[in-house]
Amino acid sequence: MPTILIVEDNEPSRDVLARRLVRRGYGVVAAVDGQEALAKARSARPDLILMDLGLPVMDGWEATRRLKGDPATRHMPIIVLSAHAMTTDRELALAAGGDEFDTKPLRFPRLLEKIEFLLARGAVAK
Amino acid sequence: MTIAFQSGAGERVESVTRRADELFAQYRRSIHERTDRLFAGLMAFQWLMGIVFALWVSPLAWEGPVSRTHLHVWAAVLLGGLISLFPALLGLLRPGVPSTRYIIAIAQMLMGALLIHLTGGRIETHFHVFGSLAFLAFYRDWRVLIPATIVVALDHMLRGIFWPQSVYGVLVASQWRWLEHAAWVLFEDVFLFVACRRSIAEMQQTADRTAALEHEVRTRQQAELDARTARARNDAVLEVALDCVILMDEAGRIVQFNPAAERTFGHSSAEAVGTELANLIIPARKRASYRTALARYLMIGDTANFNRRLELLAVRRGGEEFPVEVAIAPISSEGAPMFACYMRDITARKQAERELHKSRDAERQNAEQLAELVDELRITQRQAEAATRAKSEFLASMSHELRTPLNAIILYSELLQEEASDEGDQSSIPDLQRIRSAGKHLLDLINGILDLSKIEAGKMSLALETFDVNVMVDELVDTVGPLVYKNGNTFAVETDGAIGTMFGDLTKTRQVLLNLLSNAGKFTRDGAITLAIRRSISDDALPCVEFVVTDTGVGMTPEQSRKVFDPFTQADVTTTRKYGGTGLGLAIVLRFCDLMGGTVSVDSRIGEGSRFTVRLPVQMVDAAESIPAGVA
Numbered sequence: 001m002p003t004i005l006i007v008e009d010n011e012p013s014r015d016v017l018a019r020r021l022v023r024r025g026y027g028v029v030a031a032v033d034g035q036e037a038l039a040k041a042r043s044a045r046p047d048l049i050l051m052d053l054g055l056p057v058m059d060g061w062e063a064t065r066r067l068k069g070d071p072a073t074r075h076m077p078i079i080v081l082s083a084h085a086m087t088t089d090r091e092l093a094l095a096a097g098g099d100e101f102d103t104k105p106l107r108f109p110r111l112l113e114k115i116e117f118l119l120a121r122g123a124v125a126k
Numbered sequence: 127m128t129i130a131f132q133s134g135a136g137e138r139v140e141s142v143t144r145r146a147d148e149l150f151a152q153y154r155r156s157i158h159e160r161t162d163r164l165f166a167g168l169m170a171f172q173w174l175m176g177i178v179f180a181l182w183v184s185p186l187a188w189e190g191p192v193s194r195t196h197l198h199v200w201a202a203v204l205l206g207g208l209i210s211l212f213p214a215l216l217g218l219l220r221p222g223v224p225s226t227r228y229i230i231a232i233a234q235m236l237m238g239a240l241l242i243h244l245t246g247g248r249i250e251t252h253f254h255v256f257g258s259l260a261f262l263a264f265y266r267d268w269r270v271l272i273p274a275t276i277v278v279a280l281d282h283m284l285r286g287i288f289w290p291q292s293v294y295g296v297l298v299a300s301q302w303r304w305l306e307h308a309a310w311v312l313f314e315d316v317f318l319f320v321a322c323r324r325s326i327a328e329m330q331q332t333a334d335r336t337a338a339l340e341h342e343v344r345t346r347q348q349a350e351l352d353a354r355t356a357r358a359r360n361d362a363v364l365e366v367a368l369d370c371v372i373l374m375d376e377a378g379r380i381v382q383f384n385p386a387a388e389r390t391f392g393h394s395s396a397e398a399v400g401t402e403l404a405n406l407i408i409p410a411r412k413r414a415s416y417r418t419a420l421a422r423y424l425m426i427g428d429t430a431n432f433n434r435r436l437e438l439l440a441v442r443r444g445g446e447e448f449p450v451e452v453a454i455a456p457i458s459s460e461g462a463p464m465f466a467c468y469m470r471d472i473t474a475r476k477q478a479e480r481e482l483h484k485s486r487d488a489e490r491q492n493a494e495q496l497a498e499l500v501d502e503l504r505i506t507q508r509q510a511e512a513a514t515r516a517k518s519e520f521l522a523s524m525s526h527e528l529r530t531p532l533n534a535i536i537l538y539s540e541l542l543q544e545e546a547s548d549e550g551d552q553s554s555i556p557d558l559q560r561i562r563s564a565g566k567h568l569l570d571l572i573n574g575i576l577d578l579s580k581i582e583a584g585k586m587s588l589a590l591e592t593f594d595v596n597v598m599v600d601e602l603v604d605t606v607g608p609l610v611y612k613n614g615n616t617f618a619v620e621t622d623g624a625i626g627t628m629f630g631d632l633t634k635t636r637q638v639l640l641n642l643l644s645n646a647g648k649f650t651r652d653g654a655i656t657l658a659i660r661r662s663i664s665d666d667a668l669p670c671v672e673f674v675v676t677d678t679g680v681g682m683t684p685e686q687s688r689k690v691f692d693p694f695t696q697a698d699v700t701t702t703r704k705y706g707g708t709g710l711g712l713a714i715v716l717r718f719c720d721l722m723g724g725t726v727s728v729d730s731r732i733g734e735g736s737r738f739t740v741r742l743p744v745q746m747v748d749a750a751e752s753i754p755a756g757v758a
Contacts, residue, residue, distance in 0.1 A: 010530050010534070012531075012534035012538070013530060013533050013534050013537070016534055016537040016538050016541055017537065019541055020537060020540070020541050020544075023541075023544065054526075083525075083526045083527075083529040083530050083533070103529075104529045104530065104532075104533040105529055105532045105533035105535075105536045105537070105565070105569055106533060106536075106537060108537060108540060
């Protein structure tokens with residue numbers, strides 16, 4: 001089953017998302033800030049990354065840009081998650097290299113659709 | 127004055143001379159006429175006297191004892207008549223004419239000759255000649271003496287030579303005797319000539335003097351008339367003057383007090399004249415300074431207080447003080463100095479000035495207050511704007527902070543539900559559903575508030591794109607289906623065939639219709655909900671698409687309809703509890719429609735249902751973008 005890297009600084013959010021994805025059969029790796037996300041992406045080599053924007057140390061935009069700038073990680077699809085429902089967030093996230101965008105609170109079924117879609121696209125590309 | 131006198135002098139002399147000549151001519155003519163008439167009488171008298179003499183002195187003298195009417199009587203009657211009649215008539219009918227007096231002079235001397243003859247050359251009768259000359263001198267015209275003298279000389283010469291008895295009363299006489307007579311006549315002529323000349327000169331003098339006198343009298347009369355007219359005019363002017371005019375003498379005593387002054391001060395002219403002005407109309411405490419000013423002028427000619435307008439206090443009869451405008455002017459007149467004092471009661475004007483001042487003050491105050499108010503308003507507005515901005519920012523960040531825990535709540539409740547379901551623990555599932563539902567509701571509220579605050583903060587912009595209306599509606603029906611069908615309602619979409627495409631904000635258009643349809647579903651039970659779509663024309667005559675959402679739900683009163691678009695004012699406070707919803711859906715609908723340049727209206731009846739009509743332009747324009755474009 002694919003492995004998903006969750007980058008989220010809020011502990012309950014990270015925990016509940018991880019548990020729900022595990023229940024769906026995904027492998028889950030977690031990071032609490034952008035810096036850790038870069039390391040985990042290289043070490044765990046996830047199939048997809050869920051990236052929160054408001055992060056300590058290095059924010060989600062910066063982390064996304066670095067991941068997409070690194071040949072080792074640029075193929076990993078990234079779904080950017082934001083608690084800000086502003087359209088600018090969505091545009092900035094996509095501009096930084098995110099493949100998808102979703103707002104919190106997450107509608108889990110919708111998020112699953114996006115995950116499955118991106119993983120399927122990645123599989124086709126491979 | 128002096129110049130006028132000089133230029134008038136020549137004229138005056140000429141006119142007087144003319145008048146003197148006229149008077150002189152008049153005197154002379156009058157003397158001539160009078161003397162002519164005198165001679166007319168004298169002629170008649172002499173004729174009679176001639177007859178009397180003829181009868182009395184020599185009636186029978188020439189025929190000795192024969193006594194009968196002598197030839198001389200007849201001669202006296204006939205010749206005397208012959209000589210006298212014509213000149214006497216001339217004297218009566220044509221008096222004053224030069225020929226009359228010459229003829230009279232000749233006739234008078236002929237008459238003398240006749241008398242001398244009739245009296246037989248009596249030497250006494252010769253005195254008639256001298257008398258006649260004296261009489262002729264009455265004419266003051268020495269020229270008449272010439273023919274008279276010639277007649278006497280000729281008569282004496284001819285008769286002395288040819289008939290001495292007739293003229294000298296002797297039969298033989300020296301043939302030169304007439305010369306002696308003529309010399310005596312000439313002797314008298316010299317005196318009469320001098321007398322005539324002197325008399326004429328005197329007459330001329332009298333005429334001159336009379337003319338001068340007349341002129342003098344006339345001039346004086348004219349001057350007096352002028353003076354009287356001027357005085358009358360001045361009096362009339364003072365009489366009708368609206369201002370008080372008071373004339374004073376050097377001691378400040380009133381000389382004239384016009385009716386305006388009488389009216390203003392309440393003193394009659396009779397009372398005022400002779401009184402000192404200061405005592406009559408100047409308040410006691412001001413008198414000293416007034417007198418000082420007057421004295422200063424009289425002593426050193428200080429005119430500081432003269433010939434300019436002053437505002438003083440005056441006092442009326444009865445003691446009322448009031449403001450007056452005063453001008454005092456020294457009058458240059460002959461004799462003692464005088465002053466004219468012009469006064470005007472300015473009580474009304476002062477009052478008006480005060481009022482004006484007051485109203486100006488009030489105006490200024492109003493303006494200041496207004497300015498302060500405007501400043502306050504501006505500050506308030508700035509504060510309000512800052513507050514709105516702060517509120518929007520607060521709401522945005524609050525919404526962010528709320529979403530994170532809400533995210534955990536919803537996801538955990540779902541997780542627990544799944545786990546409970548897996549473990550067959552059905553008992554906790556309803557509670558977990560309630561937690562999730564409450565979390566969802568809170569999320570809807572947060573989203574609604576965020577949308578409204580974004581709109582109010584002006585941060586909401588349009589994402590314009592071209593989309594097919596029918597496609598949008600088909601997708602919408604899929605989404606909204608569960609919401610409208612849930613209460614046993616039917617749902618129908620009525621389209622007028624293919625509507626075509628719109629250039630607009632797809633998300634917001636969808637949001638508007640979603641809100642309206644979910645609303646309809648919420649407030650309708652076992653009823654019918656329809657969405658009708660057609661092309662239309664907006665009130666601004668622009669092509670638009672009309673979306674009409676109709677339900678057969680609870681409906682609203684007109685009162686409720688009016689407030690339905692206000693945030694958090696659902697038709698009834700119990701509504702939220704009964705029907706759910708955030709109370710923000712329609713508020714967002716209205717603001718989105720505004721933002722997109724469209725309109726929304728409601729038509730509702732309580733118990734019958736509601737109809738919401740939305741009109742959106744086919745070609746939307748983003749107001750936020752169009753403004754700078756318009757300016758550029």
